[in-house]
Amino acid sequence: MTAGGRAAAGGPPVMVVLRGLGLGALLTAVPALRALRRAHPGHRIVLAAPASLAPLVPLIGAVDGLLDVSGPGPVPLGVAPDIAVNLHGRGPQSLAALRRTGPGRLLTHAHPDFPEVPGPPWRGDAHEVRRWCDLLGWYGVAADPGDLELEVPPGWVPPPVARPWAAGQAPESVSASEPEPAAVDSGAAGPGSEGFPPGAGPGPYVSPPDRPAPAACRAPAGRGAARPGPRVPRSRRPASVVLHPGAAAPARRWPPERFALVSLALRQAGHEVVITGSAGERVLAEQVASLACLPEACVLAGRTGLRDLVALVARARLVVCGDTGVAHLASALATPSVVLFGPVSPALWGPPHGPHVALWAGRSGDPHGDLPDEGLLEIGVLEVLDAAVNLLEVGVR
Numbered sequence: 001m002t003a004g005g006r007a008a009a010g011g012p013p014v015m016v017v018l019r020g021l022g023l024g025a026l027l028t029a030v031p032a033l034r035a036l037r038r039a040h041p042g043h044r045i046v047l048a049a050p051a052s053l054a055p056l057v058p059l060i061g062a063v064d065g066l067l068d069v070s071g072p073g074p075v076p077l078g079v080a081p082d083i084a085v086n087l088h089g090r091g092p093q094s095l096a097a098l099r100r101t102g103p104g105r106l107l108t109h110a111h112p113d114f115p116e117v118p119g120p121p122w123r124g125d126a127h128e129v130r131r132w133c134d135l136l137g138w139y140g141v142a143a144d145p146g147d148l149e150l151e152v153p154p155g156w157v158p159p160p161v162a163r164p165w166a167a168g169q170a171p172e173s174v175s176a177s178e179p180e181p182a183a184v185d186s187g188a189a190g191p192g193s194e195g196f197p198p199g200a201g202p203g204p205y206v207s208p209p210d211r212p213a214p215a216a217c218r219a220p221a222g223r224g225a226a227r228p229g230p231r232v233p234r235s236r237r238p239a240s241v242v243l244h245p246g247a248a249a250p251a252r253r254w255p256p257e258r259f260a261l262v263s264l265a266l267r268q269a270g271h272e273v274v275i276t277g278s279a280g281e282r283v284l285a286e287q288v289a290s291l292a293c294l295p296e297a298c299v300l301a302g303r304t305g306l307r308d309l310v311a312l313v314a315r316a317r318l319v320v321c322g323d324t325g326v327a328h329l330a331s332a333l334a335t336p337s338v339v340l341f342g343p344v345s346p347a348l349w350g351p352p353h354g355p356h357v358a359l360w361a362g363r364s365g366d367p368h369g370d371l372p373d374e375g376l377l378e379i380g381v382l383e384v385l386d387a388a389v390n391l392l393e394v395g396v397r
Helices: 023-028 030-039 051-060 093-099 128-138 256-268 279-291 306-314 325-332 381-394
Strands: 014-018 044-049 065-068 083-086 105-107 240-244 272-275 318-322 337-340 356-359
Touching: 014 030, 014 093, 023 030, 023 051, 023 128, 023 325, 030 044, 030 051, 030 128, 051 065, 051 306, 083 093, 093 105, 240 256, 240 306, 256 272, 256 279, 256 381, 272 279, 306 325, 318 325, 318 381, 325 337, 337 381, 356 381
Parallel strands: 014 044, 014 083, 044 065, 083 105, 240 272, 240 318, 318 337, 337 356
Antiparallel strands: none
């Protein structure tokens, strides 16, 4: 991609903004991007970020073009920009990559490798949204950390999901009375302690009318045996509850058995549940669906592009996920969410005020670890269901 520079072909001056990270990282930078647009309405703003994020660009309302960049650079802009903005990290790689573009002005945090470049000091304890707003504030650009919300165009529709009972009569799910509470294990003793016999699901299972409950979905016995869970409000409209069990690192992945138990309780209350994820997370999503006796049609992992995912989350009744990009998508779309934090505090990456619940055991760890974080494993199924119930009761959409 080529964009006009400070005086290229008489066009508008160019600003390049580096944020070569994923979905959640881009969404946390939305307030800063909008602030840059307000401060520089005559510039052509080029976002240097992965091409896979292109569907989000028109929803931000502050970006004129996308330059495909993953990581801290290089930034092959082709011409010298008037302004370069480092919203990627503290440096030095990102800072060096932007300097190589030859900008007239560089907005970045200070780094000891570049003592000649001014900027505010990096704060490790800052929330990711606030960090970039404060950076711009140091340069005199006012940014509102609450300016996160995206509006989805009416033409964006979520992908169709076949009902689990598509071949038969649909279960009654509009009764004003509450169902009996699902029996669930607390799930607080770590993976492998949910009480599932080898090859069995987490039970109990409420089958559609005239269909017997599969044996693999009946309540287990012995250690981790089921006990009464919270009463989940019945669904009154066919909007999905989105479960997203994946995350970039195992340290931030809550056990699939526990996601399955949450799914069972929600389905017992008549909620349509879908499992999302990337193509690489499809096996994990299928594992959750199998344990919860969900049909394959409810597994959307690997079947939705970013545009489909945005439309799905925008119209969902609830999102339950770990500390990953989908959590930030729910925040940006004002969709109620329950977000499970493990090695990273929600004070750094958590959702804003609103219809969101961040669960955290209060301990920090390695976000890139190869095993589920110990603090994450302290969050039990009943705690997640309690949070989900509270959101479903006050925010039914």
